Every structure is written in structure tokens, then in C-alpha cells.
Amino acid sequence: MKKARLLLQDGTIFEGTSFGTEGESIGEVVFNTSMTGYQEILTDPSYCGQMITMTYPLIGNYGFSRDDDESRQSFAHGLIVREHAEYMSNWRQEISVDEWCREQGVIGISGIDTRMLTKKIRVHGTMRCLLTTGSEDITNLKEKLANAPQMRDQVARTSTKSTYIAPNNGKRVVLVDFGAKYNIQRELVERGCEVITVPYNTTAAEIRRYRPDGVLLSNGPGDPKDVPEAQQMIRELLGEIPIFGICLGHQLFALACGADTEKLKFGHRGGNHPVKELATDRTVMTSQNHSYAVKEDSIQGLPLKVSHIALNDGTVEGLEHTEYPVFSVQYHPESAPGPQDSGYLFDRFLEKIETSIRKGETVHA
Template sequence: MQARLILEDGTVFTGQSFGSDAQKTGEVVFNTGITGYQEVLSDPSYCGQIVTMTYPLIGNYGITRDDFETVAPFIHGFAVRRHEPVPSNWRAECSIDWLLKEHGIPGISDIDTRMLTRKLRAYGTMKGILTTGNARVEELLEQLGASPLMTDQVPRTSTKHIFTSPGNGERIVLVDFGAKSGILRELTKRGCDVVVVPHDTTADQIRRLNPDGIQLSNGPGDPKDVPHAVKMIQELLGEFPIFGICLGHQLFALACGADTTKLKFGHRGGNHPVKELESGRCYITSQNHGYTVLEESIKGTPLNVTHINNNDKTIEGLKHNQYPAFSVQYHPEAAPGPHDSSYLFDEFLELIRTHRTNNPSKPRQAQLSETLKGELQYAQK
């Protein structure tokens, strides 16, 4: 079956359909990863977007249960140069075509993804419509123009209810703005007692959970669409150690008085070089974001820049100069080959222990008491 991807500037890409035959609109972006297409498909940060992969062969190692980043994908479309319908991998449990059909996501193959990527780099991300229908281009462009970009991605992707991943270590409240499972995996691997809460959980509700530290997750969209989260962070700064990742990094910056802006075409892929300013070391990082913290907005705030992007010099890490709080723009829970950045979770736990030593009056409970279990029910209301 034929499929078309039509950009808002009128550019038409005609190829072959795979996955669902549904018609979807979304922001068209590109990812430079050579592998990891399943993680891309299941990353909540792609909610509302049509993703094109710059690597030409996609689907060759199939889909496996262990590699999902969330239960159900939120991506709106998938564009590739060549789609491999028959995977060759002993771990594979299904094909990418089956996965997309199962979740109503359209795909298009046999298009010039190099041309599409160069256009997005030159002119920036733009809206697109992916369809298998026979409507005229003019009609589809009219539909596209009447379809605004989503602004409610965080509520769509965040958990609706509190849940726990019990452990015997530090209790971490993970605020879910569209969290990847990798963050929960890294925390539980270190023995943490993790309580995952919805995006709109208030500061008072978090206090009732008696955390040792607060993890701000990644998530989709514009951080300025989540003002309630900024307020929550402002109320908890200094009271608990805080570690922000990706969207959590941007929300942390806004809470400290900095500003954010949209990038021309964003950072998406597993090969982005990031420099740690203190050591001068370069890390190869996994990234997926369309917004960044404005460098000029840092002046006059209590924030220090800790990391920068070696490609375009945008801010990749921040640290509060008074409170136990820091953040990174990239994904330390992802492993794009090396495990360069997983040490940040260890630094977060060390920050918690130091904070506890400096505040000995704060009681610590390694496991949820019956009272706190009641607070879980209270916070869900």
C-alpha cells in the first residue's frame, strides 16, 4: 500500500506503508541513532511526533519485550528508508510492523530520509501528516494547517496513579513527566525504594511520602506547558536533594529563574558529545529533546553550568550553588554503547547521604510504613 508524508511547506514524500493505515499528524523530527529504534518508538518523549531515522535499515533485529521504555508507545508516525519485515535475531518476539499495527501507528518506508533530514536541519522541525488515503495534497495541507501541535503531552504520558518499586535503600520520589523505564531501572538497581508519582503531584503530597531525594524525569514537549511542576520544584528546593533529567532539567532551570527556548531541530540520537566543564572529559550521550536552557538566562540565578554540548555549545548540565540539586539535559540511564553517564545516579545518592549527614534531625525510613501507605492513597485523590 502506498503512503505519503506531507510537510507543512508542501513537500511530499511518497513511499510504502507499513504498520497501521491510520492517518496521523505531528511534529516531524529526526533521530541519528544507528540502533535503538525500539527505544525510540517506546520513548514517551516522542509523544505527538513523527520520527524519521537517519540510519537506512530499520527493523532488522525486531522487537523484544525487554527493550521497551514504556508500556505503550506515544509516537504518531515512523519514517524510514528501508523497513525490514522479517527480523533476524534470536531475542526478537515480533516485527516492527506488528508493533505499529498493534498500537495504531502508521509507518512509511522507501523515502529519501537523507533529503528529509537535510530539510529539517535547514529549516527546522515542522508539522507533517502521514497518510495512506487518496485525498488531494491541498486538502491534506488544509487539515494539517488546522491541526495545532500538542501541548498536553505530559498529562498524556505521565502515570495516572502512584505506584512503588520497593527497595531497602534511599526512598526516591520519581516525578513522572513521561518517564522512561530506564530511570526506574537505574534507581532500583542501586537498591532504592522508589515511589513513582504523577506529574501534577504537589509539594505537600511529596513531603507526605517522606522521601530522601526527588528524581525529576524526562518527558515530552515544552517545559513551559507544565507550570505546576515548576511551582512544586520551587517549594521543595533545599528541603530535599533533587536530580533532573531532560525535561526535568529544563523544569529545574525554570524553577531557579532561568529561561528555555525551542531548538531549531533538536538533539535526538545516541551520539551527542557532552563536555564536563570541571574535568574537561567528553561523554558520548543519548539525547531526545527539542528545547534547551538559554545560556544568557543563567546570569543572576543560583545556577552554575556543569556540562555543555560539544556540537553547538548549548547547556547540558546545571548545579545549584546553594542547595543539593543538579540536572542534566541528556539521558544518563540510556547506554548508546558506553555507560559513560550512569555515575550520575551514584552522585545523586551520595548527595542524599551528605544531605542526611548535614541534617541529622530528619528521620529516615527505609520502607513504607503503614502510615505512608495511607498517604499513597491520600496523594492519589
């Protein structure tokens, strides 16, 4: 077995066994508390530039199936596990976690104390790290990590480079791809929508040319303040077209309206995060993956109201515009972490579209 080393920004070193591809990678170390869904996690573009620590101790036991990918490739910079399964048992299995990581160019390390690492992240926050399968001197590795530039172009890396269409007979929705998961498109197509997926830097004028009934702002990686062109596009479309924002799309909607965002200490990543909808007093279990959140005090005086809150820490999980048919959530309604509690949000989006069409308020109408 080839060895691998994980060097944290604070100088902590973990030594374990290498799997997946060989080489060296630098990123931000984060943790995910999901017990299943490792393939969907690894192919979620929102993990671009990050090293994913899985808190569940055994990863890879049911293998990988290409039908379960959530994007065209993995954008993660590393996978950190307590134990990776060398043998898999599932009727849908195609390849092992080791083979899949080799194909995707993802470096993996197993055999380390992921519980200790997770506790460290919870106490000190997410931090930069370097993962290597080489034997280079630790002093040189520390220097590399200290001098590595901060990644700021994650959205550009993960977004589609060209427009593509999923034809259908229903409502026409423009999906702005900031690093979108495939299941967002699937949820819309299942509801009869024609989905036009466009790059992250598509302008409001270009979106209007498609004469959409609605616009969906997708999830994506990184700091929302690194995508100012998207904020401008949203500002121009407010009041013209119903808009639904998910995760990064939620944060960009808030920034476009004049609110502010902040980086969380260690973020929310997992499939069991409770969120309360204030209008109904109903709590749902959600799938989440984000480092940033909307600052609640920054929306005061703006035409926004908080619609959902996280029960674990009270952070903003949803917003509604008080004048226009625009709303957003911080979590992932397209995911199914077991319960499918949040799928109704896509229906709500289509209801807002239908109402706007009846009133003659949309560009398409």
C-alpha cells in the first residue's frame, strides 16, 4: 500500500494509506456528516477546490454507478476517509472508490483519525491543507501550502461553457449554471418544464431573448462575492420574471438586493440538517453544502424577509422578496437524503410562474 500525507495549515500532519490517483493537491479541508451518497457528494460542483472529509467511517462499500453522478466530473481536490472499501457489494455497482478516484483524478487518503480531524475543524474552522502521495520533505510542503494562491474562479471552472436545452412542452425555465447539480434540471423536467441551461456570466439581456417563464439560480462553489456579474444580472431581472435561487443562487439573490454574506466557521455539509419554515412552523430535514450564509441583520430595511432558518445555529436558510415573485433557499431541495421533504419548492416556483403568466407579468407572456 502506498502512503499518503495530509498537512494542515496549522502544521498538523496525518499519515495514512493512499487510494485513487497519485500526486499532490492543495485545497480547503471540510467535513460532511452524510452516511450515504458519497458519489453524489464527490460530483457536487460546490466542492470545487475542497478536500472532503467523510465522518462516516466506511466509504465505498456499495461502489459507484455512473447513473448517480451529479455533474460531468468531480471538482473535489481530495477525499479523506477512515476506511475505504476495497470490495463492494451492490447490484448496481460498476467500479470501486479507488478506481473511480483514479478515473476522476482525485487523491484519496484513508486510515487516519477522521473523528479527530472533524473535531479540529469544528474548533478551529476550515483551513487550507495539502494532500500528497509523494515523499517530499515536510519543510518544502509547508512552504508550498503557505504560498499557494487562494482559488477565486470556482464558478467559472464548474459552470457550463455553452448553452444547452432540455426540450419539453411545459413552462420555459432558464437555469443559470453556477455549478449546478444535474438533479435540478431533472426536477424541472419531471414537472414538464423546458429547461435552457446557460453559463454563469450570461447577461440579463441574453436571458430575456429566451423569453423565459422563470429563472432558476443554481448552487455552486466559492464566495458569492466573487461573482459580481451574476448580481448585476439578477438586479436587472427583479420584477420582470419569477426567480428561484438555490444555495449559491440564494446568496447571490441576497447580495443583488443589497444584503450581505459571511463565511461560516466550518459550514453546513450533510444530509440531516433541520430547517424550519417560518410561515408554516414546519421543520424539514435537508441536504446542505455551503461555506457562506446571508447575514440576517443585513436584510433590515430591504424588500426581503426571512422564510426559513436553520435549527442547529439559527442562520438564514430562506428568503422571499416582499414585492416580486422571487424566493430562495440555502439548502438543496433537489437532493433526496432519505426524506424528500423539500421537493415542494419546485412546485411553489411553478405556481409563482403560473400566477405571473395569468397576470401577464412575465417576459414570455
